[in-house]
Amino acid sequence: MSRCCPATPVVPEGPAPSASREPWELADIRSSTGLTAGFRIGGVALPNSLILAPMAGVADGPFRAVCARLGAGLTVSELANARALTLGSAPTVALTRFLGQPRPFAVQIFGADPDTMARAAALVEASGVCDLIDINMGCPVSKVVKTGAGAAMMKNPRLAGEVITAVRRAVSLPVTVKFRLGWSANQITVRDFTRMVLDRGVAAVAVHARTKEAGYTGRAQWELLAGLGAECGEVPFIANGDLATPEDLATVQKISGCRGFMVGRAAIGRPWVFAELLGRPLPDDGALRFRIFRWHLREMLMEHGAKGVALFRVHLFAYLRHHPGASQLRRRMCNERDPVVVQEAGRAFFAGRSPLPPAF
Structure with missing residues (x-):
């Protein structure tokens, strides 16, 4: 499947994205010691224990590629609707595309019908794009939950188990599951749910340490993850939620006994957080970080064409959010369609100048 040709002006500097190793890329992301030691999920070897979370509207191919080059040992697609996959929906299939970022790569699917989930998983496996199939049983968003999928699965563990079994029977790839602490503060079911998914033979367990009702609010x-790593035994347990520093990793591992760390919002606007967590931080060099920003923007244009600038805004505002004029910048850039203007805002910011035009 060919990549898009942007209808907007192409950001003009440097070689084509993905053509060669960039100076900001980590030459080796393997880790064999300490918190970030690699491990296996089924037969799939991870070079380290850092995993990019499957964030809808954020973790698309270009962002996964940036994070993988900066140290993520595993990246996961945005959640893909199983029914839409079986119907051949082009936008949904596009969510599962592999853009040449370093493997391994997992595709996450969601749905509440075991047969549909099985057929979707088989289609994903047949496409050859990924190394793992992940089942979303934790998304708190209403449009997912109201279908009985996502976090709604935690209220229906019998159906959740049937989904896992159906998917495992349909594919030879390792199957993993991601879920939450439970539905609400009064319904913390993470331990019972963990035992159920282990009984169904999953290859890894990932838990976001919030409830469905909490969404992404609060801490x-x-x-509440205490001891889950030991309860999972040989099956890797992966912790998720507010992991941003080496100290966070050490704390959550001490509490939970986890073997893996799933990093989400901490990577938005700071994809080099993976290098920091590996103990290989990038130099505090604005010019180098601008090159990451520019590479990411150019990948968005290559992948999404004319829509690339609009889709990049969530990343743009995150990259520049600590600037004193961030609110003005948001207003200025909310309708910007010219990638060169966006690039120059980034250049100014990383050079320590205002990213806003002098007359703004």
Whole structure:
């Protein structure tokens, strides 16, 4: 499947994205010691324990590629609707595309019908794009939950188990599951749910340390993950929620005994957080970080064409969010369609100048 040709002006500097190793890329992301030691999920070897979370509207191919080059040991697609996959929906299939970022790569699917989930998983496996199939049983968004999928699965563990079994029977790839602490503060079911998914033979368990009702608000309740790593035994347990520093990793591992760390919002606007967590931080060099920003923008244009600038805005505002004029910048850029203007805003910011035009 060919990539898009942008209808907007192409950001003009440097070689084509993905053509060669960039100076900001980590030459080797393997880690064999300490918190970030690699491990296996089924037969799939991870070079380290850092995993990019499957964030809808954020973790598309270009962002996954940036994070993988900066140290993520595994990247996961945005959640893909199983029914839409079986119907051949082009936008949904596009969510599962592999853009040449370093493997391994997992595709995450969601749905509430075991047969549909099985057929979708088989289609994904047949496409050859990924190394793992992940089942979303934790998304708190209403449009997912109202279909009985996502976090709604935690209220229906019998159906959740049937979905896992159906998917495992349909594919030879390792199958993993991601879920939450439970539905609400009064319905913390993470331990019972963990036992159920282990009984169904999953290859790894990932838990976001918030409830469905909490969504993405408040702090992650790491204390409610206590001992889950030991309960999972040989099956890797992966912790998720508010992981942004080496100290966070050490704390959540001490509490939970996790073997893997799923990093989400901490990577938005700071994809080099993976290098920091590996103990290989990039130099505090604005010019180098601008090159990451520019490479990411250009990948968005290559992948999404004329829509690339609009889709990049969530990243643009995150990259520049600590600037004193961030709110003005948001207003200025909310309708910007010219990638060169966006690039120059980034150049100014990383050079320590205002990213806003002098007359603004």
